[in-house]
Amino acid sequence: MRTKDDSTDVLRDFLKYVSFNILGQCAYSCYTLADTFFVSSSLGTKGLTALNLAFPVFCFLSGTGLMIGMGGGIRYSVLKSCGRHDRADRVFTNAVYALACFAVAYTLAGLFCSGQIVRRLGADDTVFQMTNTYLRVMLLFSPAFLLNNLLQCFVRNDGNPSLSMAAMIIGSFSNVVLDYIFIFPMRMGILGAILATGMAPLISMAVLSSCFIKRKNRFHLVRCGFGGKRTAEILFNGVPSLITEASSGIVMVVFNFIILRLRGNVGVAAYGVIAAISLVAVAIYTGLSQGIQPIISRCYGRGRTREVKLVLKYAVVTMLFLSGMIYGVLFFCASPIVLVFNSEGNKVLQQIAVTGLKLYFMACPLMGGNIVLSTYFFATEHPGPAQAISLLRGFFLLIPTAFLFSVLFGMAGVWCAFPFTELATVLLGIMLYAAERKREAKKETGELKTDNYGIK
16 A cells, blocks of 8 residues: 555655756757757758758657667666666667667768758758758767767666756757857858757766766676567667657658648748747657656556556646646747747748747647656556557658648648647547556456566
8 A cells, every 4th residue: 555655755756857857858959949049040041941851860860869778778677676687787788789780870871871861851952061961960970869868868767867967958058059159150050050969969978977987877788699589678668769759850851841842941941940949848748758757667667556657647747737838938929939040030931930839839738648648658568559659649640630731721731730640649548548547457456467567
């Protein structure tokens, strides 16, 4: 039976982990805002268009790092809570093996395929060179981005969320400072923007290195072969994280193509403003989800189902409060927010982006609910429902809805496709959660027999 002290401990851990991770993720999202602001100020509409065309690849890159980091971190946390330390270290080692494979693939793509990728992303001759420069340098920095994501996740699951937050904040602050230095005093243009972004994870990892220098880490590289089953388990558990990040990239790619047809490069630049702000909103929800994940995984590994449900309740209440704040600010301050990124004072860009902000971000509480539910499922090692939520909102429903709504309602349809998709997905997520609760109730009454939460 849960005691008052148990509830107090859960709330204390929730406030600690969630606050640290939201602050860290908000700082991390400064990557996007700093690039968007400085590029728009220096290079105008063309710079914004180039940035928006290349950025979907960064979403896939970030998603890959989180897939390995979150998938491995979840398994590591569950095994540690069960006292299986040797197996936990083998999980970390195999996560590093998997990361190395992806890092090589991304680096080779940057060296030999960046031009072809840029053309497929829709860049015309006026923005090709800037887009190609940004994309190529980004991919060459891919090992740093991937390793930083991996270490962030394992340090957090190792019980040190404050260090993880400090690394994200310092890395992101350095990105803002370097953005200014490279773009304005040094006049490096789009190259300066991506160099600043690429150096940020190196600085973040330098902060994280204090954990290893002081020998405070409980995860280590060990001698073990490349375990195909173990690696597949890491990737499978982390797929929802990949899809959450990659869906942002896919949304950008699909919307870019649709908007290019409807409103041209100015429309894409306007969407670039909305996408940059959207990534900040996603970062807030991601911080919430990454904060609850270690607590849920630890309680789940120890068989404390009531504490798991309590953490989920706290997360939903927090998500609704944050959603109200985010949408309120964006709705009432839409025009001045867009003007910050509209250095040329383009009236068409201003009108498109202001309308888009008010329609697109109606999805805030729905998007937050989907991210929280998905995190709950994969933190309790139920990746199937988590993947269903992620795939539906990122691929199977959003893409056809965007095309259909754009034909029926033009630009308004493009913006409304996102909240419609999130609404349909959250309804599915609630049904999946109800089914899972019913199954857990049967376990407790003995109608459904199971082992120790499937942990083997």
